[in-house]
Amino acid sequence: MNSLSRSDTDSPFYSPGSVSIPQFKEYPLFTQEEIDEIRKKRASLEMEVQTLEQQLKSRREQIQQSKENMVTLGEINLLKAETRDSISESNSSHLSQIMTEFTDIIKQSCELTAKNSTLDQEIKEEEIYRLNIGDEYDIIEHAFDLSDLKAKIPEIKSLKREIPKIEQEDYERYNQNLKSSQKELSSFINDTGPSTKQVEAANAVLKAFDSDINYRKMGATIEKAENTRLELLLAQSESKNKSIEDEIELSKRKISSIQLETSNICIACEAQIKANDIAFNNSMKTLESEIQLVQQKIDNAADKYDDLCEQIAKMQVVEVDEQDSLSVIMDSDSSGEEIDFDFNDNVSRWDIEEQNLVVTRKKLIQEINEIKKKYNETRKIAIERETEKQNYIKDIYSKYQKNKLEIGNYISELYSSSLSQSSPQITSTTSSGLTSDLNIVLEHISSSISNVN
CATH class of the missing domain: 1.10.287 (Helix Hairpins)
Known part of the structure; x- marks a missing residue:
């Protein structure tokens, strides 16, 4: 019965004008409001996809810019080498000067x-x-x-011998x-x-x-x-020479501890930067994969929508064909055959497919909402981590500035006291030279931490 076509109805035995064709009520798969809503959803999803693509592009540009502005490990090593070189040069010149003065003091002492x-x-x-x-x-x-003194006249005894x-x-x-x-x-x-x-x-x-x-x-x-x-x-x-030697040794120890602390801070900052880069890259990869998944789901939904539109068009054509065939069957009542057709089955099947499509659309909308929620949560976590790391770096920098100020005050007090109490051989040029060298070292450390920040 379903094999009858329109060409059969146009035969001279079955002319369309000879029999009145009954009109059946059409049941469309989606109403016009739902179709408009689906189109709006599709347009909004496409707009969101474009927005996500633009955000992804901007994030990639930011990553590229941050990579360009980021201090590389080679530059940090070069900065460390320059800092060590400058420190060693300043320390060597200063120590040679101090040893010369100490030798002069020893010579004067000898x-x-x-x-x-x-x-x-x-x-x-x-x-x-x-x-x-x-x-x-x-x-x-x-x-x-x-x-x-007493004058004493010697006694002259008389001679007892016989003399003439x-x-x-x-x-x-x-x-x-x-x-x-x-x-x-x-x-x-x-x-x-x-x-x-x-x-x-x-x-x-x-x-x-x-x-x-x-x-x-x-x-x-x-x-x-x-x-x-x-x-x-x-x-x-x-005693003053000994106290000056002790102060110089203490200054050397403090400088070495400052260098060690600075190197530890630089290493921690480098590790933190690498960890942040890895976490940021992983989050960006996750976002890209999620965006691609959403794009794929949107494409699949669009394909399903197109397929459903094609199926609806085909069903409408089949419905017209079945109406034509039904008119032919009603014209052939003289044959006395009872023909059973599955119109109700087709209607029920269309209802089921319509319900399935509605359920699928709801699932897609729910998945899109979940993906949006997950994206917002991930973005919020990334922003919180970035803010936390920035605060951590700011705290480190503030501690460094405080320690730098304390060290500068201590050095100035130390050398002012040593100059006021030291011997005349140690002049103010020595303390000013050491202070300038220490200021150069502190400026190098400050510039390296500023670059890391």
């Missing part, structure tokens, strides 16, 4: 020590010389002390002369003492020796005080 030993030897020789002069003074003073008479007379005469001379001498000694000129001369010599000894004692005291002052200055310079 010279002062030698001078001190020479002065000690001179002091000892001067003490021996002054002791000898004191002994000579005592001897001279004792020599000029005439209080113990002539000699006896001469002997007696000489003996009387001797006694008279002794009397005169004793009277002269008792009557006259030492002369005033002799006393004045002795006192003048004594005063001269006293003044010379006092002058020499004063010179020895001054030399001892000068020697003590030089020894104290030498001890102070040695």
Whole structure:
């Protein structure tokens, strides 16, 4: 029955005008409102796909720009090498200068020590010389002390031997002369003492020796005080040199700790940047795959829509054919055959297909909404992570600026105190040179962290 075509109805036996064809009510698969809604949905989905493609393109451009602006590992290594080179050059020049100054201080200390030993030897020789002069003074003073001198005339005993008479007379005469001379001498000694000129001369010599000894004692005291002052200055310079050496060692340790901390920060920032790049690339790949999946689903839905439109058109043609065949069958009632047709079955099948299409459309809309929701959640998470990492980098940079300020203040205080208390050999040029070198190192570190930021 279904094999009858329009050509059969146009035969002379079955003319269309001979039999009235009954009109059946058509049941379209979609209403006009649903068709318009589907078209609007399709247009909106296509618009969303275009928007997602534009966002993907902009994200790719941003990724390309970030890759161009991102500091590469080679540049970071080059910056580290330049920083280490500049630090080593500044430290080597500064250390050589400090060692030169330290060598000069040691030389001066050795010279002062030698001078001190020479002065000690001179002091000892001067003490021996002054002791000898004191002994000579005592001897001279004792020599000029005439209080113990007493004139004593030796006794001349008479000769008991027999002498001639002539000699006896001469002997007696000489003996009387001797006694008279002794009397005169004793009277002269008792009557006259030492002369005033002799006393004045002795006192003048004594005063001269006293003044010379006092002058020499004063010179020895001054030399001892000068020697003590030089020894104290030498001890102070040695203690200050030791404190300066300790401060230099502490500064070296702090510089090495700063370099280690900076390298750790750079390594952590590089690792964080790499992790962020990997996560961003993975999220972009996921978004691209989801967009491609949505595009594929939209294309499939469009294909299904086109297929359904074609099926509807075919069904309309089949319906017209069946109406024609039904008219032919009604014209052939004289044959007495009862023909069963499956019109109701076709209608029910169309209803089922319509319901299936509605369910499919709802599923597609639900999947699109879920994909949108997932995309929004992923984007929100990415934005939160990016904000968190930016805050983390800002915190690191603020800590670095704070540590830089504290180190600068500490270095300025350290060298101001060392300059105010150090020996005259250490000048202000040394501290200014070290401060400038440390400022250069800190500027290099600040520029590297700014590039990472």
